[in-house]
Amino acid sequence: MAGTTEAAPPAESKQPQVNLIGLSKKDYGGLKSTLCIGCGHDLITARIIDACYNLGVRPENVAKLSGIGCSSKTPAYFLNRSHGFNSVHGRMPAIATGVQMANKNLKMIAVSGDGDSANIGMGHFVHVMRRNLNLLYIVENNGVYGLTKGQFSATADKGSKQKSGNVNPNEPIDLCEMAYMLGCGFVARLFAGNSKQMTSVIEAAIAYKGLAFLDIISPCVTFNNHEGSTKSFAYAKGNEEPLHDIGFVPAYDPTYMEMDHGEEREITLSDGSHITLKALSKDFDPSDRVAAGNQIMEAKHSKKILTGLIYVNPKSELLMDQMQVIDTPLSLLTEKETRPAESVLKQIMDDLA
Amino acid sequence: MTTATAAPPQNTTKVVNDFSFSIATANGSGSQTANMVLLRGLFKMGIPVSGKNMFPSNIQGLPTWFTIRVNKDGWIGRATTPDIIVCMNPESAVEDVENARKGAVLIYDDSLGLSKMRPDCIHYPVPFKKLVVDACPDLKLRKLVINMLYVGVCSALFNISEESLVAALESQLKTKPKAVLANKPAIQLGRKWALENIKKVDAFSCEPLNKTSNKIIIEGNAATALGLMFNGCTAVAWYPITPSSSLCESLEDYMRDYRVNPDGKRTFAVVQAEDEIAACGMITGAGWAGARAFTSTSGPGVSLMNEMIGLGYFAEIPFVICNVARTGPSTGLPTRTMQGDIISVIYASHGDTKHVAVFPSNPKEAFEMAGIALDLAEQLQTPVFINSDLDLGMNYWMSDRFDYPTGPIKRGKVLHKEDLEKLKGQWARYKDVDGDGIGYRTLPGTDHPNAAYFTRGTGHTEQATYSEKATDWKKNMDRLTRKFNTAKTLVPKPVIENKGSTIGLLYFGTTDSSVREAASILEQQHGVRIDLCRLRAFPFSKEVEDFLDKHAVVYVCEMNRDAQMAMVIRAELPNAATKIRSILHYDGLPLTAGVVVSEFLAQHKNEPHSTAVAQQLSQATSAVGSKGRD
Incomplete structure (x- = not known):
């Protein structure tokens, strides 16, 4: 198990054949990736599979969603036993909102890209951050359009160079900063080259009951991994500043109570899961909203890529609960549950007569 | 004094x-x-x-x-x-x-x-x-x-x-x-x-x-809302636009009154979206995941929804859009009426798309067609339009009382866990098992390891896997044509008034009372009998085709400049193309009987087509009409 705690729920070291719910790692697999060899996106796909396996997520309870782009292809590469929907460029947040309306019990895992979320889909990105869906929203951020061969996206840094030599004249959009400002309850930035941190944060994000936004810097090996790019593997490795080591302890772990936390800070989520943080650079508490904001601003000012869990609101009410939607998925209702009595229609008609 | x-x-x-x-x-x-x-x-x-x-x-x-x-x-x-x-x-x-x-x-x-x-x-x-x-x-x-x-x-x-x-x-x-x-x-x-x-x-x-x-007074938007509430609509996403806003507002009001369980929990979810693209995206997601999903909008909203409508058609996702039409391209006359979105609705999106649409004429039909549209969307696994307009949606109509729906709501071909067990997990999302062009689907959350499939707007096989093969593409498009043909048998049939005339008048929607009044004036004051066909849906059913076959001349009466429905009829039923004439009205106000009478008479004076017409017109002198107000 990644992280700093001694707790090792479902211990990876033992390499068990099956997980908590009796499924093997293979049951969480998907089709073979058709992305370029060495693509950061494939590393993220592998960590999503790890995290779901480790947590014992039931794949049938997951809906995989995406927009259009290289990143949006990836839901085909994990969780074959989950329904998937590769939808329209930039509109995944709207699709996700509808899926949640139909079935509030589904955990949604959505993968988007920087073009998909920060350019064409920005309108939907900002609004979905205001709605608390039970959604893991990953942006695989490479600052570049891959499928259309190398144009800048809105997350490309000012002064960053295209492979062709063009320099980006525009200010970048920081999706973590936006998500934080708009009230998202779980905001993290990760680097695809840091597997250990990715697995634990993705696990915590899946367990989080609410919208968890992960901006994962995932260099494009074909169009944006050259000198002058600020989203290359070399640049990201040199400028990454992890906030802390993170351990995630699912709610079901029986050994948790016996743990010795030492210097660590723990955050209890609404389902009883715990996130433990061991501060590296600073004594930073991501559940402190003001501190989180400062952290984002400082990193931006110093041009560092701040990785780790930036902000978490441990208690946030889901949109469907705020809307008092019944527990049975709306998708399963028939006329028995949804058709008001004949007397209701009669009364309405009488009032209009 | x-x-x-x-x-x-x-x-x-x-x-x-x-x-x-x-x-x-x-x-x-x-x-x-x-x-x-x-x-x-x-x-x-x-x-x-x-x-x-x-x-x-x-x-x-x-x-x-x-x-x-x-x-x-x-x-x-x-x-x-x-x-x-x-x-x-x-x-x-x-x-x-x-x-x-x-x-x-x-x-x-x-x-x-x-x-x-x-x-x-x-x-x-x-x-x-x-x-x-x-x-x-x-x-x-x-x-x-x-x-x-x-x-x-x-x-x-x-x-x-x-x-x-x-x-x-x-x-x-x-x-x-x-x-x-x-x-x-x-x-x-x-x-x-x-x-x-x-x-x-x-x-x-x-x-x-x-x-x-035995009548009520109601606006069409409220009638549609009631139809949705009584027919299992569960997910609603919308963006405000005149003249449709009052539809989702009254729907939410009604559901807050009548769709709440004793424990306070609701059997519906309503989200006001950030724009029409999102509203359509939300009902696409909701329809895909199994809700009876609905949005209402007007012409500009339909334009914004186009890309999503194409996805719904091609990935075969049920949802219902009520287009409450207003006047004009662009902002136009947003508080006036028009039947101006016939083509933009029926052929919405890009690359070979045709959509099922129903055309309510009055509040009672608006109520009934809301349930029919929700059923058709799930039976046909496709977006379905309710084509209303400002006149019906926002004006006050005297209407027959609505009948309580007694039948079950129709969920279409959905495989649940038990079905998958019987099938030993063997099924294919886009396979035409029954020959009607409609495959079987499963809903996310179905607890069976073979339940899942991958939905995409890209080319796909029967098994829903990605394919760029020419043969796979054509086979799938041909199946969608079979499905379209199945739709012809399921949609509401036209209302036909046959008086044995060789002249037909085909119309739809809110022009009903004015057209029938005009036909009555033409018969009583001008001695011209006309057979009427009120279209109630697209695609056209056999009865519409027969009506066109049986008449020498068919006037298509509609409220737009470009004769949009006439264009659709010529395209879909080319044998009738030469007998189509148009009566058009497009000043933003509802049609009057007077326009129909004068337009008809002006064109028919010089109509060489039918001797029967001439005979009927020659008898006109003997006809003594009533007051004949227009």
Whole structure:
């Protein structure tokens, strides 16, 4: 198990054949990736599979969603036993909102890209951050359009160079900063080259009951991994500043109570899961909203890529609960549950007569 | 004593229960309650009525006209020129009087100085501003209560029962007893003043009838909302746009009242989206995941939804869009009506798409077709449109009462866990097992390891896997054609009135009353019999094809410039192409019978096509028509 705690729920070291719910790692697999060899996106796909396996997520309870782009292809590469929907460029947040309306019990895992979320889909990105869906929203951020061969996206840094030599004249959009400002309850930035941190944060994000936004810097090996790019593997490795080591302890772990936390800070989520943080650079508490904001601003000012869990609101009410939607998925209702009595229609008609 | 100031025109014939009002006010002045009291008062007397609001795209201060048509024969289409004009808006009063037809009745505040205008009309000046002081002690309420005075004046002048008006007031302001108390004296005072001070010289009056006993008055948007509520609609996403906003608003209101379990939990979810693209995306996601999903919008919204509609068609996702059409390209005339989105709806999106659409004509059909559309969407696994318009959606229609739906809602071909167990997990999402072009689907969350499939807008195989193969692509598109053909057998059939004529008139939607009234005028006054076919859906069913086959000439009557439905008919039923003629109306106002009659006669004079037509026209001289108002 990644992280700093001694707790090792479902211990990876033992390499068990099956997980908590009796499924093997293979049951969480998907089709073979058709992305370029060495693509950061494939590393993220592998960590999503790890995290779901480790947590014992039931794949049938997951809906995989995406927009259009290289990143949006990836839901085909994990969780074959989950329904998937590769939808329209930039509109995944709207699709996700509808899926949640139909079935509030589904955990949604959505993968988007920087073009998909920060350019064409920005309108939907900002609004979905205001709605608390039970959604893991990953942006695989490479600052570049891959499928259309190398144009800048809105997350490309000012002064960053295209492979062709063009320099980006525009200010970048920081999706973590936006998500934080708009009230998202779980905001993290990760680097695809840091597997250990990715697995634990993705696990915590899946367990989080609410919208968890992960901006994962995932260099494009074909169009944006050259000198002058600020989203290359070399640049990201040199400028990454992890906030802390993170351990995630699912709610079901029986050994948790016996743990010795030492210097660590723990955050209890609404389902009883715990996130433990061991501060590296600073004594930073991501559940402190003001501190989180400062952290984002400082990193931006110093041009560092701040990785780790930036902000978490441990208690946030889901949109469907705020809307008092019944527990049975709306998708399963028939006329028995949804058709008001004949007397209701009669009364309405009488009032209009 | 204030009486008619100009020489009154001759009014020897009494006109009973057959005339129309235009009430000119400023919008935001609170006149809507008074207008509704007048409308409902007439309705409560048993007289067929309709109320149409010509309002500006504005919140307060611009001219608005509420027209009420009273018609003993039940023709509730728009009347061309009003018989009675109530001028409550000083801004538009001069123009209103200038535009009045000869012999019209003009009711206005005596301070407006209109008495020297239009000696060919009947003038009834009323001291509204003075009377309101007596009618309403509360200064703040006078602006609102002044409207109720004209209701009282009309009651006296046109014999509208005071009792019916008071009953209408009480039902209109059911939840506001204080407002009833404030308004009632104004009706009574207006009536009393008119009885004592106006010498009636016009011909119009009302007499009780019994033609509304099983009827209601409702706007089409509320009717559609009720249809959705009673037919299992569970997920609603929408973006405000006139004239559709009141649909989702009343739907949410109704569901908050009637779709809440005893524990307070709701059997629905409503989200106001950030734009129409998102609204359509949300119902796409909801329909995919198994909800009965709905949005309402208008033409500009349909334009924004186009990409998502194509995905819904191609990935085969059920959802329903109600397009409440308004006038024009761009912002156009957002508070006027049009049947202008026929092509943009039927062929919405890119790359070979055709969509199922239904066309309600009246509130009862709006109620029924809401349930039909939800069923069709799930049966056919495709987006389905309800094509309404502003006239139906926002105006007040006299309608038959709605029948309680008794059958089960139709969820279409969905495989659940038990089905998958029986099939040993062997199934393919886009395989045409039954030969109707419709595959079986599963819903996310189905607890079976083989339940999942991958949905995409890209080319796919029967097993829903990605494919760029030419043969896979064509096979899939051909299956979608089979599905379209299946739709022809499932959609509502046309309503046909066959009188054995060689001339057909095909129409749809809100033009119903005006077209039937026109057909009656043509028969009674011009001796021309016409067979009618009211389309109720796209694709066209066999009955529509037969109607076109059987008639030598078929007029297609529609409210747009470009003859959009005629284009669709020519494209879909090319054998009928040469016999199609068009009757078009596109000024933003609802169609009148008069337009249909004059357009028809103008074209048919020179119609070489049918000797039967000539025969019928030659008989016209012997026909003695009734009054034939348009």
